[in-house]
Amino acid sequence: MINYKDLIKDSFKAVVEDLHYSQATVDQYFSKNYRQYVDGKELDYERFCRHMRIQKQSIKGISIDFKTIVQENHIVFTRHIVNITTVENRTAVIQVIAEFHIEDNKIQYCNELTHMISGDQRERDIGSRQ
Structure with missing residues (x-):
């Protein structure tokens, strides 16, 4: 079985934690x-x-700390903690529980719930901000 847990971790490091958009x-x-x-x-x-x-x-600044990550076939579940610092020096700590579906070695689907553990409420929407 392909280890999709590493794909999820690698994608977070490359796409989310890197501060430059590519x-x-x-x-x-x-x-x-x-x-x-x-x-x-x-x-x-x-x-x-x-x-x-x-x-x-x-x-x-943003860092992701995976607390739990479980894979069954092409589905990966995570519980991770997101620590952010904004350009205005506000901080937030957010717990995320997420389900990912992988198809053709790419993430096709994510369903997540977020819970702000601490921080400025203005950062509450950081997971979906448009």
């Missing part, structure tokens, strides 16, 4: 048919790309 990097990890559902909002591939560009404009 369309080529997004394309390396995410399907053009990508759909993300986060806290009741739906993002298609284009809206996800826009979200990542906007997110990178508002943060100066």
